[in-house]
Amino acid sequence: MTALPQRTVGPVERTGFVRWVGAIADVDSPVHYDRVTAREQGYDDVFAPGMLQAAMLADHATAQFGAHRVRSCRWRFVDVVWPGDMLTLRGEATEQDDGTIAVELECLRGADSVAVRCWMTFAPDGA
Amino acid sequence: MSALPSTWSEPFTVPVERGKIGEIARAAGLLDPSYEREERPSAPPAFFYGAAYLFGVTWERPGDSPLGDAPIDPAALLHAEEEVRFPGAPPRAGDTLTGRTRLESVEEKTSRSSGHTLRFVRATTEFRDAAGAVVATSHTTAVQELGA
Numbered sequence A: 001m002t003a004l005p006q007r008t009v010g011p012v013e014r015t016g017f018v019r020w021v022g023a024i025a026d027v028d029s030p031v032h033y034d035r036v037t038a039r040e041q042g043y044d045d046v047f048a049p050g051m052l053q054a055a056m057l058a059d060h061a062t063a064q065f066g067a068h069r070v071r072s073c074r075w076r077f078v079d080v081v082w083p084g085d086m087l088t089l090r091g092e093a094t095e096q097d098d099g100t101i102a103v104e105l106e107c108l109r110g111a112d113s114v115a116v117r118c119w120m121t122f123a124p125d126g127a
Numbered sequence B: 001m002s003a004l005p006s007t008w009s010e011p012f013t014v015p016v017e018r019g020k021i022g023e024i025a026r027a028a029g030l031l032d033p034s035y036e037r038e039e040r041p042s043a044p045p046a047f048f049y050g051a052a053y054l055f056g057v058t059w060e061r062p063g064d065s066p067l068g069d070a071p072i073d074p075a076a077l078l079h080a081e082e083e084v085r086f087p088g089a090p091p092r093a094g095d096t097l098t099g100r101t102r103l104e105s106v107e108e109k110t111s112r113s114s115g116h117t118l119r120f121v122r123a124t125t126e127f128r129d130a131a132g133a134v135v136a137t138s139h140t141t142a143v144q145e146l147g148a
Helices: A014-023 A035-040 A050-065 B018-027 B047-055
Strands: A007-009 A070-077 A087-095 A101-109 A113-122 B012-015 B078-085 B096-110 B117-128 B134-147
Touching (some): A014 A050, A050 A070, A050 A101, A050 B018, B047 B096, B047 B117, B096 B134
Antiparallel strands (some): A070 A113, A070 B078, A087 A101, A101 A113, B096 B117, B117 B134
């Protein structure tokens, strides 16, 4: 098992949330950019679209192993991320007998609260 | 509700564009510069989540697709899990794919923390290349808390 380089991101900001939902046209959930809607739904403030942190984890791993080698990627959303949060991306890779690499990653908000977990597989190098 | 999995949505066209790949990668902090640097970058995994919003159908905007029959309130749902699988190398910039989506399953569980019923709805989207081969399959799972 090999640890991936650890990466710190942030503090994350509202403008970044807007940039993300704009890039993928995911604008139907105003809780990510409109505080009035967020408060109406019982939240203190807007919170990050979970897929933003999810994409960070996947891209952090493809930077190590190559985007063309990805064969699967699964994300589970565990906790919300708020404006101002610092994020830590970290993971571990295990090479299997056939050369396939299995990667487990997590995005922490603050010191130790897991926001997103991610599981990926990468095809053997040169496959 | 009719039997699951549902019928497929109408097919939709998914252009895998270099500019869109770069935009998505930059919006996520450009942690992998290859998405911006390469002439024909691979589509990042999150592209296939975004493709539903950009070109297809979603829980929030189902149109007349079977996702509109899902027993869940688009204003009250949370995304629980997302997944994408590739049988070979992921599609790259310059490819044009055809997507279609169906409602895969509806499941209820009891929350361990609140004791409330949680309803999970799952949809599948398959992406085919010009030759008709499936080159990516994505799954999206949303959850709604229904109360005690």
